[in-house]
Amino acid sequence: MLIVAGFFLASCAATKTEQGGDVDAASASASSSSGGEITAGTQEDLIVNVGDRVFFEFDSSELTVDAQATLDAQAAWLMQYPDTNITVEGHADERGTREYNLALGDKRAFSVYSYLAQAGIDTNRMEYVSWGKERPDVIGSDETAYSQNRRGVTLVSN
Amino acid sequence: MIKKILIILFFSLNANAALEVTIAQGKVEPTPIAITQIFGADSDTARYGNTLRQIISNNLTNSGLFYTVNEDLYIQSDNLVEKVPRFEDWKLIKAQFLLSADVSKNDKGIRLRMRLYDVFNAKEIEKLQLTIPDENLIRRVGHTVSDIVYERITGETGYFDTRIVYVSEIGPLDQRVKRLAIMDQDGHIDSHQFLTDGKNMVLTPRFAPNKQLITYMEYKNNLPRVYIYNLKTGEREIVGDFPGMTFAPRFSPDSQSVVMSFSDPNNAANSEIYLMDLNTRSRFRLTNDSGIDTSPSFSPDGDKIVFNSDRGGSPQLFIMDKNGDNIKRISKGRGVYGNPVWSPRGDLIAFTKLTQGNFHIGVMDINGNNERVIVRDFALESPAWSPNGRYLIFHRQKRSNLDGTGGEVTIHFIDITGYNERVIPTPRDGSDPAWSPLL
Numbered sequence: 001m002l003i004v005a006g007f008f009l010a011s012c013a014a015t016k017t018e019q020g021g022d023v024d025a026a027s028a029s030a031s032s033s034s035g036g037e038i039t040a041g042t043q044e045d046l047i048v049n050v051g052d053r054v055f056f057e058f059d060s061s062e063l064t065v066d067a068q069a070t071l072d073a074q075a076a077w078l079m080q081y082p083d084t085n086i087t088v089e090g091h092a093d094e095r096g097t098r099e100y101n102l103a104l105g106d107k108r109a110f111s112v113y114s115y116l117a118q119a120g121i122d123t124n125r126m127e128y129v130s131w132g133k134e135r136p137d138v139i140g141s142d143e144t145a146y147s148q149n150r151r152g153v154t155l156v157s158n
Numbered sequence: 159m160i161k162k163i164l165i166i167l168f169f170s171l172n173a174n175a176a177l178e179v180t181i182a183q184g185k186v187e188p189t190p191i192a193i194t195q196i197f198g199a200d201s202d203t204a205r206y207g208n209t210l211r212q213i214i215s216n217n218l219t220n221s222g223l224f225y226t227v228n229e230d231l232y233i234q235s236d237n238l239v240e241k242v243p244r245f246e247d248w249k250l251i252k253a254q255f256l257l258s259a260d261v262s263k264n265d266k267g268i269r270l271r272m273r274l275y276d277v278f279n280a281k282e283i284e285k286l287q288l289t290i291p292d293e294n295l296i297r298r299v300g301h302t303v304s305d306i307v308y309e310r311i312t313g314e315t316g317y318f319d320t321r322i323v324y325v326s327e328i329g330p331l332d333q334r335v336k337r338l339a340i341m342d343q344d345g346h347i348d349s350h351q352f353l354t355d356g357k358n359m360v361l362t363p364r365f366a367p368n369k370q371l372i373t374y375m376e377y378k379n380n381l382p383r384v385y386i387y388n389l390k391t392g393e394r395e396i397v398g399d400f401p402g403m404t405f406a407p408r409f410s411p412d413s414q415s416v417v418m419s420f421s422d423p424n425n426a427a428n429s430e431i432y433l434m435d436l437n438t439r440s441r442f443r444l445t446n447d448s449g450i451d452t453s454p455s456f457s458p459d460g461d462k463i464v465f466n467s468d469r470g471g472s473p474q475l476f477i478m479d480k481n482g483d484n485i486k487r488i489s490k491g492r493g494v495y496g497n498p499v500w501s502p503r504g505d506l507i508a509f510t511k512l513t514q515g516n517f518h519i520g521v522m523d524i525n526g527n528n529e530r531v532i533v534r535d536f537a538l539e540s541p542a543w544s545p546n547g548r549y550l551i552f553h554r555q556k557r558s559n560l561d562g563t564g565g566e567v568t569i570h571f572i573d574i575t576g577y578n579e580r581v582i583p584t585p586r587d588g589s590d591p592a593w594s595p596l597l
Contacts, residue, residue: 094537096494096496097453097496097510098361098362098539098540098590099406099419099452099497100450100473102361102403102406102429102452103429103452107428107450110426114426129380129382130403130421134336135333139331139559139561139562140558140559141536141557141564145558
């Protein structure tokens, strides 16, 4: 129960900041606070039941074991909803130059994208984009924020 | 346009060698200059005169190489355009140089006459007369006169009649709205102008060395690509129109090409440096390494490129020939380097370095020797050179907090000696400043 509540909190925080997602903060928080049904195959479903994001080590675009497990689950979920298309966003923390972090964000996004492709997801269903350090998920100038911001996020785009 | 006007209308412009200057390593003692009232016979011309005096005085003072002797001390209050000054009176108040000017109206516009005197040698060293066809050009004329005074006295090229393009920022840090904006180098609000509407995020604008163009990156339709903004027409044109992110653009010294990073999906989205010929639209790959290669910047002679790469493990600075040959690492210190920018004089590379939890902006010789830190703080980025190579502008960002406060980002100016730092005011937050060439 606690774990579920934690996921809902994460979903509220996450959905307000991401680009291009079709779930807005208002609808996500409304359904979570009312305890309403989650529609299968939606961003909210992905967030709550699978996990929409993976995290990276400092200055790395390698997928950790945890990240791979999350992406395996995402791949299975995407197989289950074959009409779903996604955009993968790569992000960096603020402790690097803007340009280097754009490059790093792109490598991170591509790591996720190619992992999902290898897991059998058709690349026609996927796009990826780097936001560098321009769209932090957690505001703050400390490692707690940075570790949340070094991320790859899977967004349902249709 | 104004350059033409000035050239036509100068009836005298002495071009002697520079006078004594006190520029040395380290702190510069500012040279005292007196600037008389800029006289005008009616309310309009008096107003123009006040504006011009203020612009000239601010410019010279902000350079750190001059200070304006307080007007209250002036013994002689005459218009000294046609009259020889009583040099003893100006010596007494320790003015080393003396500028006097007046403004009047004629049938072609606004006439400005200026005289510059060397007080200690009791002689006129510069004079000019020009007609300003349009009141809107007053600020530029003030900058141009400032350049003439600065050049005549210091022997260095001026930098006042220039503009700064930057990214104007507003809104929460996780949903920042970023717009291209442009202003005079002094940041005066009357010169400030937004170039984009904020709908798409824009980053890293840079001027063309000899055209009215800016290259920058924009997220149009959420696709991050390099664009060129034409300052004359306001048109925007994509440069890197192929699948994959293009970013970190800078013009070549002849403004005919853009060097930038391209993250090719067929190359595992690893960023490599490419040269894009703007005439033929063909692209040439310059780097080929499994590391990230970005932030390229040409030497002013166009022969070499300095760039940022993590090919050795951590981000460092490298130099290569313009065709990508002879790659050599130049950064030698500890820490993570980035943002290398070649000085317009050709002798120095400005950079950022992250070490021990702080960002540093510094300069090094082109072989990486003599690294010198100019400024250090929690978050500093985006050094850009003044066209005369004496100053840097950059941005400084405060720490942010979990509650969303903090994170203010401002544009700063500093002498590369490390002295005379000041904020260049912007109506909102500002980042990624870049300096135009002398107009």
